[in-house]
Amino acid sequence: MFGITSGGGRVRARQAALAVTALLAVTGCGALGSASTSSPAGGGGLEKTTLKVSILPTTDLAPFWLAQDNGYFKAEGLSVDSVIAASGQASLTKSISGEADIAFSTYPPFFTAKSTGAADMQLVADATSVNAKSNAIVTVPNSPVKTVYDLADKKIAITAKNTASDLLTRSVMQDHGVDFSKVKWVLIPLPNIAAALQQGDADAAYLPEPYITQAAKTAGAIPVIDINTGATQDFPLTGYGATRKWVHDNPKTLAAFQRAMQKGTHEALNDRAQVEPLLVRFAKIDEDTAKLLTLPGYGSTLDSRRLQRVPDLLLQLGAIPRSIDVNSMIGPQAGK
Structure with a gap:
């Protein structure tokens, strides 16, 4: 391309070609491109690229739907399928059985499962808190x-x-x-x-x-x-969890999910105009209700001090047999 003419130039050209060939061999990127798909942003080498998430069709899911609609999951190399559950407990059961990778639920079922020994669940992302009038x-x-x-x-x-x-x-x-x-x-x-x-x-x-x-x-x-x-007041309401084994086996996939959810949450907090059409489509709410209702407090990052309020209330009201240290249930978080 640059018209190399000297003997030294030809040697250097051959050396450069050999270096490129060696690099392609190491990275697995050949001219035919069978293994040359570019890595998703920050998420190369995902353990899984198709993720099943058990959900409930509620207003709490707006950040999740935004992450899907705005391509945040796709940008992380993830294809996310929703599995509809009848309740938070049913959603949790789908994760425990392997029907879903990650489960969305109100927080009590996660802590009840942990306290009773029914399942070893880890919390992987926050979702909502109680808001005034929500x-x-x-x-x-x-x-x-x-x-x-x-x-x-x-x-x-x-x-x-x-x-x-x-x-x-x-x-x-x-x-x-x-x-x-x-x-x-x-x-x-x-x-x-x-x-x-x-x-x-x-x-x-x-x-x-x-x-x-x-x-x-x-x-x-x-x-x-x-x-x-x-x-x-401001009580932690809903979040996402997975079995400890799944979290251990899929750290890069989990981090990709968390990054996408962080972006979706940011959008939900800052642009209600994006949220309302999704509630009509996915939560089956009419347009007037979507305009009038009070949205919950959206969040994505797990704070152990804040979440400790949930098992403490469960214990106080006799809903679980023993106390739980929330720190033991929080999985790794992307960016932390």
């Missing part, structure tokens, strides 16, 4: 419940015992000196709670968004008390 105990106008002090011996709808809905409701009642020992806990799936309130099957209910906004529209539901108060 989670509440609600009622309807014809209910005997008017304030938090009326809850003592009433029928309260939750999704299941020892879940976030149960624990946060009991914690708020305890903060206000309300006895929950005589409460009749009614176990109802979230989509059916508004109808149960209308029909008198429950006097009050724990609801997260978007169900608060939907119940207000369909049943005239009104908040009794915001969960974002007292001991449950």
Whole structure:
């Protein structure tokens, strides 16, 4: 290309050609390109390039959907498939069984599994915390419940015992000196709670968004008390976890997932206009509800001091048999 003419130049050219050939042999990059795909940003040599993540179609998943839609997973060399679960516990089960690599859930199932010895789970990414008006105990106008002090011996709808809905409701009642020992806990799936309130099957209910906004529209539901108060203010709500074995076997894949989630979380925190269409598409929320609802507090980095609040509350309320040191459950984090 540069018109090498001298004898010394020809020698140097041959030496350069040999050096390039040797380099190609070492890196495995040949002219045919069978092994020449470029490494993803910061994630070369992933143990797995296809990742299965068990999720729930809730507003908490906005950063995950943004990471998919905006190509952040793809940029890390990952192809991510969603596996829909019916509940946080069901999501966790999919990870334990190997049906999913990573599970999204509210935090209690992770700590319950650890405390009871059911599974050795590690937390790999944060997702959401309680935000003002994002989670509440609600009622309807014809209910005997008017304030938090009326809850003592009433029928309260939750999704299941020892879940976030149960624990946060009991914690708020305890903060206000309300006895929950005589409460009749009614176990109802979230989509059916508004109808149960209308029909008198429950006097009050724990609801997260978007169900608060939907119940207000369909049943005239009104908040009794915001969960974002007292001991449950800014309470860690949801996150992602995997078995300790999976984390150990797939460190580069995990780091790639975490980097993509960090970018998705940044977008969710700073651009609601990107979030609302995803809630319509994936969480099956109508456009009006997506505009009106209160989003949870999104996060991606795990803070052990903050997360320690969850097992401490579980232990205090008798939901787990022994204390847990959260530090023992936090997996490696990209960038730390």
